[in-house]
Amino acid sequence: MLWTGSLFSYAGQWIQQASIGWVVYEITGSGALLGAVLGVRAIPMLLLAPFAGVAADRYDRRALMQAGQIMAAAVAAAFGAALALEIVSTWMLFAFTLLMGTTYVLDRPARFTTAFELVPRELGVKAMALNTVGFSLTRVLGPALAGYLIAWVGAAGNFFIQGLLYAASAAMVLRVSIPRRTVARSRSAWSEMLEGLRYVAHDPAMRALVALGALPFFLMVPIWGTLYPIYAKDIFEAGPQGLGILLTAVGAGGTLGGMIANALGRAERQGWIQGASVLAMCAALAGVAASDSFAAAVAFSVVAGAGEMVLAASNMAMLQMSAPEDMRGRVSSLMQVYPALISLGAVVAGPLAELAGVRAATFGVAGVAAASTVLLFAVSPQLRGLKLSRFH
Numbered sequence: 001m002l003w004t005g006s007l008f009s010y011a012g013q014w015i016q017q018a019s020i021g022w023v024v025y026e027i028t029g030s031g032a033l034l035g036a037v038l039g040v041r042a043i044p045m046l047l048l049a050p051f052a053g054v055a056a057d058r059y060d061r062r063a064l065m066q067a068g069q070i071m072a073a074a075v076a077a078a079f080g081a082a083l084a085l086e087i088v089s090t091w092m093l094f095a096f097t098l099l100m101g102t103t104y105v106l107d108r109p110a111r112f113t114t115a116f117e118l119v120p121r122e123l124g125v126k127a128m129a130l131n132t133v134g135f136s137l138t139r140v141l142g143p144a145l146a147g148y149l150i151a152w153v154g155a156a157g158n159f160f161i162q163g164l165l166y167a168a169s170a171a172m173v174l175r176v177s178i179p180r181r182t183v184a185r186s187r188s189a190w191s192e193m194l195e196g197l198r199y200v201a202h203d204p205a206m207r208a209l210v211a212l213g214a215l216p217f218f219l220m221v222p223i224w225g226t227l228y229p230i231y232a233k234d235i236f237e238a239g240p241q242g243l244g245i246l247l248t249a250v251g252a253g254g255t256l257g258g259m260i261a262n263a264l265g266r267a268e269r270q271g272w273i274q275g276a277s278v279l280a281m282c283a284a285l286a287g288v289a290a291s292d293s294f295a296a297a298v299a300f301s302v303v304a305g306a307g308e309m310v311l312a313a314s315n316m317a318m319l320q321m322s323a324p325e326d327m328r329g330r331v332s333s334l335m336q337v338y339p340a341l342i343s344l345g346a347v348v349a350g351p352l353a354e355l356a357g358v359r360a361a362t363f364g365v366a367g368v369a370a371a372s373t374v375l376l377f378a379v380s381p382q383l384r385g386l387k388l389s390r391f392h
Contacts, residue, residue, distance in 0.1 A: 001176045002114060002115055003130060003131070005168070005171075005172030005173055005176070006134055007138060009107070009165070009169040010142070014146075016146075018142060018146035018147070019155065019159065020093075023088075040097050041100070045104075045105055048102060049333045049336035050197065050334075052106050052109050053329045053330035055109075056330070056333065057326060061113065061329075062174075064107065065114070065173045066170045069166045069173070070167070071103045072104075073164070073166035075099045075100055075103065076160070076162040077159070080158070080159030080162075083155050084154075104336075108332070108333075109336065112332045112335070113329050115127050121321070122388070124317040125388070128312075131313070132257065132313045139251040140252055140255065195327075196327055196331065200331065203322075205383070205386065206331070209318055209319050209322065212373070215373065216281055216311065217341040219348075219365050219368060220281050220365060222342050223285060223349055224246075226345075227362060228247065235358065235359070236293075236294040246297065250304060250308075252305065253306040253307075254308060256302065256309075257308060257309030258310075261309060261310045261313035264314075266388065268389060270386050271318075273310065275373055275377055275383070277308075277310040278369065281307035281369070286367075288362060289362035316332075348365075352364065
C-alpha cells in the first residue's frame with residue numbers, strides 16, 4: 001500500500017517538474033526566470049530537510065505523509081485554478097515551486113523511514129530497491145505523460161490531475177499499518193536536529209556513506225541536465241527529441257538499476273557494491289564523452305542510470321541500518337540534501353564545458369569522481385568493511 005501510494009506521489013512529482021518548466025517559459029518567455037523558478041526548489045531541501053527529519057523521529061509518520069500529500073494536492077489544485085483563470089503572475093510561479101518543494105521535504109523522510117520499518121531488517125535493501133524502481137519508472141513515464149496532458153487537457157487540467165495523484169497518495173497512506181513507536185520528547189526539536197547532525201559528522205561509517213552518496217549528485221548527475229542538451233544539439237545533432245531519448249535512457253537505466261539492487265539485496269559487501277556503482281557511472285559517462293554515435297551514447301546513459309539507482313538503494317538502506325532507531329528520520333532527511341547538490345554541480349559543469357568543451361568536461365568530472373571514490377575507500381576502513389550481516 002505504501003509503495004502504491006509512493007507511485008502516485010512520484011508520478012505527480014515528475015509530471016509537475018516537467019510541466020512547470022513549460023508553464024514558466026510560456027508565461028514569462030525568459031530563460032533566466034525559468035532557471036530561477038526551478039532553482040528555488042533547492043531552498044526548502046537545504047533549509048528544511050533537517051527539521052523534517054526531526055519531525056519524522058518525533059511525530060506520527062502517517063500524519064506527516066498525509067499532511068505533505070494533502071498540502072501538495074491543495075497547492076497543485078490552487079495553481080491549476082489560477083492557470084484556468086489566467087491570473088498567474090511571476091510571484092505565483094516562485095511561490096508554487098517553494099511550496100511544492102516544502103511538501104516533498106515534509107513527506108520524504110517519513111516515507112523512506114516507514115518503508116524501511118515495514119519489512120524485516122534483512123530485506124531493507126530490497127525495500128529500498130523497490131522504492132527506486134517505482135521512482136525510476138515514474139521518472140521515465142512522468143515527463144512524457146506531462147506533455148500529452150498539456151496537449152489533451154491544457155496546463156490547468158494538467159495541474160488538477162497532479163492534485164488528484166497527490167490526493168490518491170494521501171488516501172493510500174490511511175491503509176498502511178505502521179508500527180507504533182515510543183518517542184521521548186524531553187528535548188527541543190532544535191537540540192534533536194543538532195544531535196542528528198553531530199552524529200553523522202562524528203560517526204566514521206555515517207560520514208563515509210553520506211560522502212559516497214552525495215558524490216554523484218554533485219559531480220555526475222548535473223551532467224544530465226547541464227551537458228546533455230549540448231550533446232543532443234551540438235555533438236550528435238539530434239535536437240530536442242534526442243535530448244528526450246538520452247534522458248529517457250537514464251530513467252530506463254534507473255529502473256534496471258532498481259532491479260539489480262533488488263537482486264543484490266542480500267549481498268554481504270554493500271560498501272563495495274556502492275563503490276562499484278559509482279565507478280560504473282564514471283565509466284559510463286566517460287563512454288558518453290567518447291561516443292562517436294548517438295546510439296552508443298544512449299546505451300552508456302542506460303548504464304549510468306543503472307549505477308545511480310543501485311547506489312541509491314544500497315546507500316539509503318545502509319544509512320537507515322547504521323542509524324540508531326530513534327534517529328532514522330533525521331538520517332533519512334539528509335538524503336533530501338543530495339538533489340540540492342545538483343544545482344551546485346551545474347555551476348561547475350556548465351562553465352567547465354565552456355572552457356574545455358563538453359567532451360573534455362565530462363571526462364574531467366568522471367575522472368574526479370572516480371579518483372574521489374577510490375580515495376574514499378582508501379581512507380575509510382568502515383566503508384571497505386561494511387557488511388549486511390552486521391545489522392541482522
